Amino acid sequence: MSDITEGLNAPQAEAATHYEGPLLILAGAGSGKTRVLTHRIAWLISEKGVAPWNILAITFTNKAAAEMKERVQQTVGEGADSIWVSTFHSTCARILRRHIGEIGYDTGFSIYDADDQRTLMKEVIKKLNLDPKVYKERAFLSVISSAKDELIDPKQFAVRAQGDLMQERIAQAYQAYQDALRQSNALDFDDLIFRTVELLRSCPEVLDYYQERFRFILVDEYQDTNTAQFELVRLLSAKYRNLCVVGDDDQSIYRFRGANIQNILSFEKVFPTARVIRLEQNYRSTQHILDAANAVIANNRGRKAKKLWTENEQGPQVRCLRFNSAYDEAEYIAREIAVGVRRSGRRYQNYALLYRTNAQSRLLEEKLLMENIPYTLIGGVNFYARKEIKDLLCYLKVIDNGQDDLAVRRVINVPRRGIGAATLSRIQAYADDGGLSFFGAMERAGQISGIGRGLSKTEGFVSLIHVLRAMAEDAKAEEILREVIERTGYVEELQAEGTDEARDRIDNIDELISKAAAYDQSSENPSLSGFLQEVALVAEIDSLDETDDRVTLMTLHGAKGLEFDYVYITGMEENMFPSYMSVTAEDGPESMEEERRLCYVGITRARKELTLTSARMRMIRGQSMYNRESRFIEEIPEEWLDRTDSPIREGTRMTSHQASSEAGSSYGHSGSYGHSGSRLTGTRPAYGSQSSHGSVSGGLTTSYKIQKATSLDYTVGDRVRHMRFGEGTVLEIADGGRDYEVKVEFDKAGVKKMFAAFAKLKKVD
Numbered sequence: 001m002s003d004i005t006e007g008l009n010a011p012q013a014e015a016a017t018h019y020e021g022p023l024l025i026l027a028g029a030g031s032g033k034t035r036v037l038t039h040r041i042a043w044l045i046s047e048k049g050v051a052p053w054n055i056l057a058i059t060f061t062n063k064a065a066a067e068m069k070e071r072v073q074q075t076v077g078e079g080a081d082s083i084w085v086s087t088f089h090s091t092c093a094r095i096l097r098r099h100i101g102e103i104g105y106d107t108g109f110s111i112y113d114a115d116d117q118r119t120l121m122k123e124v125i126k127k128l129n130l131d132p133k134v135y136k137e138r139a140f141l142s143v144i145s146s147a148k149d150e151l152i153d154p155k156q157f158a159v160r161a162q163g164d165l166m167q168e169r170i171a172q173a174y175q176a177y178q179d180a181l182r183q184s185n186a187l188d189f190d191d192l193i194f195r196t197v198e199l200l201r202s203c204p205e206v207l208d209y210y211q212e213r214f215r216f217i218l219v220d221e222y223q224d225t226n227t228a229q230f231e232l233v234r235l236l237s238a239k240y241r242n243l244c245v246v247g248d249d250d251q252s253i254y255r256f257r258g259a260n261i262q263n264i265l266s267f268e269k270v271f272p273t274a275r276v277i278r279l280e281q282n283y284r285s286t287q288h289i290l291d292a293a294n295a296v297i298a299n300n301r302g303r304k305a306k307k308l309w310t311e312n313e314q315g316p317q318v319r320c321l322r323f324n325s326a327y328d329e330a331e332y333i334a335r336e337i338a339v340g341v342r343r344s345g346r347r348y349q350n351y352a353l354l355y356r357t358n359a360q361s362r363l364l365e366e367k368l369l370m371e372n373i374p375y376t377l378i379g380g381v382n383f384y385a386r387k388e389i390k391d392l393l394c395y396l397k398v399i400d401n402g403q404d405d406l407a408v409r410r411v412i413n414v415p416r417r418g419i420g421a422a423t424l425s426r427i428q429a430y431a432d433d434g435g436l437s438f439f440g441a442m443e444r445a446g447q448i449s450g451i452g453r454g455l456s457k458t459e460g461f462v463s464l465i466h467v468l469r470a471m472a473e474d475a476k477a478e479e480i481l482r483e484v485i486e487r488t489g490y491v492e493e494l495q496a497e498g499t500d501e502a503r504d505r506i507d508n509i510d511e512l513i514s515k516a517a518a519y520d521q522s523s524e525n526p527s528l529s530g531f532l533q534e535v536a537l538v539a540e541i542d543s544l545d546e547t548d549d550r551v552t553l554m555t556l557h558g559a560k561g562l563e564f565d566y567v568y569i570t571g572m573e574e575n576m577f578p579s580y581m582s583v584t585a586e587d588g589p590e591s592m593e594e595e596r597r598l599c600y601v602g603i604t605r606a607r608k609e610l611t612l613t614s615a616r617m618r619m620i621r622g623q624s625m626y627n628r629e630s631r632f633i634e635e636i637p638e639e640w641l642d643r644t645d646s647p648i649r650e651g652t653r654m655t656s657h658q659a660s661s662e663a664g665s666s667y668g669h670s671g672s673y674g675h676s677g678s679r680l681t682g683t684r685p686a687y688g689s690q691s692s693h694g695s696v697s698g699g700l701t702t703s704y705k706i707q708k709a710t711s712l713d714y715t716v717g718d719r720v721r722h723m724r725f726g727e728g729t730v731l732e733i734a735d736g737g738r739d740y741e742v743k744v745e746f747d748k749a750g751v752k753k754m755f756a757a758f759a760k761l762k763k764v765d
Helices: 008-016 032-047 064-075 088-101 114-127 137-147 152-163 167-181 189-202 204-213 229-236 287-297 328-345 358-370 387-400 403-409 421-434 438-442 454-472 477-488 490-498 499-521 528-536 580-584 587-604 654-666
Strands: 023-027 055-059 084-087 111-114 187-190 216-219 243-247 275-279 318-325 351-355 374-378 551-555 566-571 607-620 623-626 718-722 728-734 740-746 750-755
Touching: 008 032, 008 728, 023 032, 032 055, 032 064, 032 216, 032 243, 032 351, 032 387, 064 084, 064 088, 084 088, 088 189, 088 204, 088 528, 111 114, 111 189, 111 528, 114 137, 114 167, 114 187, 114 229, 114 403, 137 167, 137 189, 137 229, 152 167, 167 187, 187 189, 187 287, 189 229, 204 229, 216 229, 216 358, 243 566, 287 421, 287 587, 287 607, 318 328, 328 351, 328 358, 328 607, 358 374, 358 499, 358 551, 387 403, 387 438, 387 454, 387 477, 387 490, 387 587, 421 438, 421 454, 454 477, 477 490, 477 499, 477 528, 490 499, 499 528, 551 566, 566 587, 718 740
Parallel strands: 023 243, 023 275, 055 084, 055 216, 111 187, 216 243, 318 607, 351 551, 351 566, 374 551, 566 607
Antiparallel strands: 607 623, 718 728, 728 740, 740 750
């Protein structure tokens, strides 16, 4: 056996050394699939003489692509840079940058993100004179995205929509939306794959070029592919049929995004000569965690049989804790993390709190803040969706692609130039009449009647863009970005505001500059188009900094591909997880099987310890809901669960007095304590201390009340001392109803916001 396969187990080595023909690798969670893929690439090059540039490896995230690329370079060495290792969208964008002219676009196209898409669809709905209260842009975009995933174009959609009024309206919007994209020389994310398939189908010479180029194709996370992605891979591999796909049908959890599990379940039918290899040895988790995962997923029928096992230690049993309320659940978790870090030397980054829906994060955030535990919330506002970042990126888009009407209209008055609505309306009408882009019409502003005093301001903007375009021909992305900031006075205007929010926005702009500089340094041929493409294709999970010492909060969908030492899966109740929608869905069994796969994914994120938590009562949409424990917990044999410190046993009842007390109590405060961008803190009683109700809590079901002072002995501007943060100056005091909320700038700890009753601030004379 080759040295390249040293360290691989038998099935891994078998997969890595498969040569020609289709190959399906069924890789269970934590079974080392990335290792197999990289060793397979190395084996093809070193043992079979395959040229690196004849290999294409496709992943689903930039993070996975970067990891694979790094491993390939370490294993292969020279020539590794010639291998294409990228996401589906990046691969297609790269192909389209060279060949999209064959289907009527310019190679300098823009890529619209979700925010751009919503803005454009709102304009489409307005132009079609549809009632925006009835016809929602998000709903339209969702249907259109699904259509593109299935390779259904506007004309085909219109034919299928006949006889259904709503579908006919969507068909109109779909066509108008695509026309607007083409007018702006722009593609949305779905178009990147949709248009690449169109290109390969309509241009035999382009297809032949890439079939020759990519004689060996590897696809990771194959269970998450949709119809368009399947067709792309099928077209590229049709000539040589050297297609290797890696996936786990038990981890197919993205049906709502268009993923088609049949792509992996039916692989042998599409490719009858395919070889199938199962990777079942897990290198991540303890055996008890794997036993729980196997027990749950075994209840699914639509799957390929496999059973995870490990040579790791047995580890502790899976803990299963049930609480009276969601408040108790969140408080217990926060305090247990605090104790784990303080007493056991663990790090915050070792912990992950997972939940079914984003709304569940609020209570967890509040309790983490109360314990002064740092955390990262995955699923908040994406960095590239923030206003200041979008503004500057749109400037760069206008410089790079003058046909991008959306970008032009966003920045034409940013910062304020005084170009009025009447002027913009006349420019748009001129553009529509002449078949011009919005910026093209601005360049001819002198020919537009009635533009009046708006002419000089319009010409000033056009002149600015022309100057920046001239610079962009030779300058790097960082230089162009800095020039935009300087010439527009964007940062100067923020500095003049002098607010905390403005300073935060300036920090974000500095981070964007750093991103541009990093791109320039890491790219062989840096360009403005390349930079814009890179930031457009960044997924939120790619920005998770695993070196940052913070607890991670995220949905179960977002956790796929990650792993943590200590994992809490919260809200394990019927109608929460599995969700009410899946319980009542028309395709009940199919929806439930996807929910069960989601549970399997969550369980297998844990390396050392797994805790499943649930609550008898949870406030949902303002109503107290009482649900039994999740069926997924019931599917785990009771002898495999540890319920020793669970505050509630099944079969016990909670009195109406307890229910009303728990529903209204969260340290005596029912409002929000803050968000991940701030630090709301306070001094807390020690773990296991006596609660205000007189019962020893053990950190399990405590409920504290805030005792609001009649007045404070300090005011804004006073110097105060905090037992943990030291001395500082009071910036703000607000009467929050149940207590005073105090904002203090501490000399060493920075700005903190806290409740006066918890903070116990002392005025410094």
